[in-house]
Amino acid sequence: MTKPVISIDSDDVDIGGNLSITCMNIRDHPGVSFFIQRVDDVRTSRFQPVLLQDNIATFTITNVTQGDGGAYSCGYEVMANGTVVASTISERVKVTVKAKSWTHLLTRYLYVVGVAILIVAVVIVVAIKLRKRKGSASLNDSTEELNAINPTSTKETTL
Known part of the structure; x- marks a missing residue:
């Protein structure tokens, strides 16, 4: 053999x-x-x-x-x-x-950090938009409540 x-x-x-x-x-x-x-x-x-x-x-x-x-x-x-x-x-x-070489590890680390930063940025933008939307809705609700209580005050301010 x-x-x-x-x-x-x-x-x-x-x-x-x-x-x-x-x-x-x-x-x-x-x-x-x-x-x-x-x-x-x-x-x-x-x-x-x-x-x-x-x-x-x-x-x-x-x-x-x-x-x-x-x-x-x-x-x-x-x-x-x-x-x-x-x-x-x-x-x-x-x-x-x-x-694995340090450059390979560094690249992988930076990729993970970059994805994490992107996720945090998206969450912050969504939170700000929701807060603005909720804030403008509550302002309109407050104005309507005031108009219902004192309808004449709105007429005077608009004139």
Whole structure:
């Protein structure tokens, strides 16, 4: 059995991003089953491939955390005469998980602050319009009440 080849889409991944790891077997083996493992993980984590096509398996780790960093390798297993036979393990690829850059964080922060300011401004404008509308309605109501009490006073003021 040939040694598989491992590759990654990027060796630097941001926290919260996605990581795709591809494992390829050069020779065609029917019933092949691929796996990847994090080398420094004592539990020997195994992931299921998301895409398996033409002796190439692609594994995707979504929402990457700091704990997903490290060295990865891959391999495959085939069934031969009723026995599972494992390939040799591929070379290692190192994945570094990094915090998002300060400019990315600053942009996101400014976006949130901008949206909050916009919402506050809309609430203030609506409150002012409602107060003006309510104030003019109560002024008209007060004038009508005064006219009902003393109808002659309005005639004198209009002349």
